[in-house]
Amino acid sequence: MKWTELVIFVLLFGVVTVLGFVAAKWKAGGTLDHLDEWGLGGRKFGSWVTWFLIGGDIYTAYTFVAVPALMFSSGALGFYALPYTVVLYPIIFLPLLRMWSVSRAHGYVTPADFVRGRYGSSLLALLIAVTGIVATMPYIALQLVGLEAVLRTMGINGSGIVGHLPLLIAFVVLAVYTYQSGLRAPALIAFVKDILVYVVIIVAVVYLPIKLGGWSEIFSAADDKFTTAKSGGVLLNANNQLQYATLALGSALALFLYPHSVTGVLASKGRNVIKRNMSALPAYSLLLGLLALLGFVAIAAGVAPITNQATGQPDTNTIIPVLFQNEFSSWFAGIAFAAIGIGALVPAAIMSIAAANLWTRNIYKEYFRKDATPKQEAKQAKLASLVVKFGAVAFILFIDPQFSIDLQLIGGVIILQTLPAVAIALYTRWLHVWGLIAGWFVGMGWGMVLLYSIPSANGKRAHFGGSALALDKLSLFGWHPFAGSTVQIYVGIVALVANLLVAVLVTLIARKLKAFNGMDQTRPDDYHVDDGDKKLRQIGAH
Amino acid sequence: MAPPKKSASGIRWSPWNLLLLVPLLLLITPFFNRSGPEFIGMPFFYWFQLLGVVVGVAATSTVFAMTKDKPTTPPGPGRDVDELDEGATR
Numbered sequence: 001m002k003w004t005e006l007v008i009f010v011l012l013f014g015v016v017t018v019l020g021f022v023a024a025k026w027k028a029g030g031t032l033d034h035l036d037e038w039g040l041g042g043r044k045f046g047s048w049v050t051w052f053l054i055g056g057d058i059y060t061a062y063t064f065v066a067v068p069a070l071m072f073s074s075g076a077l078g079f080y081a082l083p084y085t086v087v088l089y090p091i092i093f094l095p096l097l098r099m100w101s102v103s104r105a106h107g108y109v110t111p112a113d114f115v116r117g118r119y120g121s122s123l124l125a126l127l128i129a130v131t132g133i134v135a136t137m138p139y140i141a142l143q144l145v146g147l148e149a150v151l152r153t154m155g156i157n158g159s160g161i162v163g164h165l166p167l168l169i170a171f172v173v174l175a176v177y178t179y180q181s182g183l184r185a186p187a188l189i190a191f192v193k194d195i196l197v198y199v200v201i202i203v204a205v206v207y208l209p210i211k212l213g214g215w216s217e218i219f220s221a222a223d224d225k226f227t228t229a230k231s232g233g234v235l236l237n238a239n240n241q242l243q244y245a246t247l248a249l250g251s252a253l254a255l256f257l258y259p260h261s262v263t264g265v266l267a268s269k270g271r272n273v274i275k276r277n278m279s280a281l282p283a284y285s286l287l288l289g290l291l292a293l294l295g296f297v298a299i300a301a302g303v304a305p306i307t308n309q310a311t312g313q314p315d316t317n318t319i320i321p322v323l324f325q326n327e328f329s330s331w332f333a334g335i336a337f338a339a340i341g342i343g344a345l346v347p348a349a350i351m352s353i354a355a356a357n358l359w360t361r362n363i364y365k366e367y368f369r370k371d372a373t374p375k376q377e378a379k380q381a382k383l384a385s386l387v388v389k390f391g392a393v394a395f396i397l398f399i400d401p402q403f404s405i406d407l408q409l410i411g412g413v414i415i416l417q418t419l420p421a422v423a424i425a426l427y428t429r430w431l432h433v434w435g436l437i438a439g440w441f442v443g444m445g446w447g448m449v450l451l452y453s454i455p456s457a458n459g460k461r462a463h464f465g466g467s468a469l470a471l472d473k474l475s476l477f478g479w480h481p482f483a484g485s486t487v488q489i490y491v492g493i494v495a496l497v498a499n500l501l502v503a504v505l506v507t508l509i510a511r512k513l514k515a516f517n518g519m520d521q522t523r524p525d526d527y528h529v530d531d532g533d534k535k536l537r538q539i540g541a542h
Numbered sequence: 543m544a545p546p547k548k549s550a551s552g553i554r555w556s557p558w559n560l561l562l563l564v565p566l567l568l569l570i571t572p573f574f575n576r577s578g579p580e581f582i583g584m585p586f587f588y589w590f591q592l593l594g595v596v597v598g599v600a601a602t603s604t605v606f607a608m609t610k611d612k613p614t615t616p617p618g619p620g621r622d623v624d625e626l627d628e629g630a631t632r
Contacts, residue, residue, distance in 0.1 A: 076575075076587060079587075079588065079591065082591045082592065082594070082595070083568040083569060083591055083594065086565055086568050086591070086594045086595055086597075086598045087565050087566055087568055087569060087598070089598060089602050090562035090563070090564075090565045090566070090598060090601050090602055091562070091566075093562055093602055093605065094559065094562070214582075214583050215582055215583030215584045216580070216583030216584075217583070218583070219583060219584065219585060234577070234585060234587075235575055235576065235577060235585065235587055236571055236575045236587075241571040241572065241575060244571055245569040245570070245571055248568075248569060249569055272610075275602075275606045275610075276606065278602040278606070279599050279602045279603040279606060282595050282598050282599050282602075285595050285598070286592065286595045289588075289591065289592050289595065290592075293588065427553060528554065
């Protein structure tokens with residue numbers, strides 16, 4: 001047991017717990033019994049709060065441990081996280097503004113709310129909501145993986161249920177204050193989390209390379225490792241370049257389709273807040289790029305991953321915690337661990353709120369209680385947030401964590417299939433509602449089939465071994481258009497292309513048949529409303 | 543309730559928006575998938591992409607600055623109370 005680290009970790013954890021409870025009163029509106037308040041923090045976060053909130057939301061604990069771990073084991077491919085977050089903001093800049101405005105004008109809380117309003121189809125909205133919930137659940141579970149990597153490095157590495165107990169306690173605390181304070185809790189905690197993360201990463205990327213003899217030493221150590229292992233490399237090879245680019249693009253397109261990202265955006269006060277953040281959020285990208293390089297630093301420092309006592313497997317996700325432990329004094333390692341640990345809580349809270357909002361607005365209210373009052377909605381969402389969090393804990397406790405990692409991989413592919421209905425619909429209703437539904441089924445189905453067909457790189461598992469598909473394996477009813485090619489591509493993009501093709505095809509047919517395309521609740525002007533407009537819909541009122 | 547075909551329009555375009563395409567060059571890996579020239583010991587592949595962050599920020603900042611002054615809602619009485627109340631019922 002590492003006592004100094006543990007004490008600092010627990011202290012900082014205590015601070016954020018207090019903040020989590022105090023948050024209920026922070027910038028409080030008239031009532032917390034409304035989803036605008038509980039689920040979106042009153043829709044009034046300014047630029048700074050939004051920056052911390054979205055930063056805390058999308059740069060998660062899992063990202064912090066998994067990206068360097070991927071660099072550690074695969075090399076250059078793991079650096080995809082950088083172009084991913086660079087192309088992200090220019091791509092989403094304009095669509096997000098339209099999403100914010102139309103949601104503000106109509107009081108939409110979730111992406112599925114928007115689809116419901118745009119197409120008047122409760123079936124399409126249900127598909128979007130279910131996709132969102134299914135994709136988010138394993139993401140929450142993965143935050144626990146990040147948290148556990150830190151706990152195990154600090155010596156809390158028991159076997160069985162006892163080994164998971166600290167995790168359970170941390171999550172019960174999180175669940176209680178999220179229940180009470182809603183989105184304000186992670187928004188306030190994000191300040192602590194991000195400041196800690198910035199301090200730790202900046203110190204790490206300045207101090208560690210100096211200590212280890214400079215970047216050229218580090219890169220040559222990494223090069224040696226990959227040359228000896230005959231897998232990976234410090235540069236991309238002919239086979240994984242397309243995978244690198246499509247994974248970066250696919251991840252960028254997918255990120256703001258995730259319900260928790262949309263929650264962070266809708267909680268902001270106005271269009272200018274979002275615009276400013278599109279220039280300010282890349283600060284985190286820079287951080288992520290530098291952090292990724294710590295995977296190579298870990299190679300140069302001779303870090304060996306810790307064996308997880310619960311599974312008996314060496315866990316590469318522990319390399320960053322181990323690196324910090326070996327190279328930093330124990331008090332600073334404690335701060336670093338707290339940064340990662342709190343970094344798990346913020347997104348876990350936002351994700352559970354987003355999933356709860358989806359459940360409440362698009363399933364409970366749509367199918368079980370059409371006449372639910374705002375107060376009942378808020379109550380339902382609070383309860384749902386508890387269910388979601390304990391579902392995630394159960395995932396980790398009773399099922400191999402590898403299952404969550406597989407599911408998260410699948411999650412990225414399936415959330416991408418909502419792009420036509422959510423993102424394209426922001427601009428045009430040309431795609432027919434039946435086209436969107438058909439496209440969703442095809443993209444979803446084919447994506448799953450392709451993922452199922454991919455073995456893991458080390459050959460240990462035959463299915464769901466990754467998201468890199470060799471073009472050779474791409475088959476269309478037995479026809480292999482790229483037979484013999486070893487070039488790899490990201491499955492999500494392949495499935496999305498199929499989705500779009502089918503959507504267009506079915507749209508053409510549906511238009512020919514003059515099928516009814518649903519009623520549109522939105523008007524062109526709705527996509528441009530801004531904070532301060534006269535006659536704008538009131539917040540927290542129906 | 544507006545008839546569906548009316549709502550397809552309403553897109554406001556500024557040529558500055560094209561700047562947002564520039565950072566996408568970072569997806570064309572053959573441009574930078576090489577080790578030289580190095581910078582402080584980092585292969586080209588890595589520092590070039592880190593530099594990409596700055597390019598991305600420049601693109602979004604410029605678009606923000608150049609489109610800021612345009613009103614997002616057209617001037618004049620385009621919207622009446624009934625239109626606005628329509629969405630508030632949900």
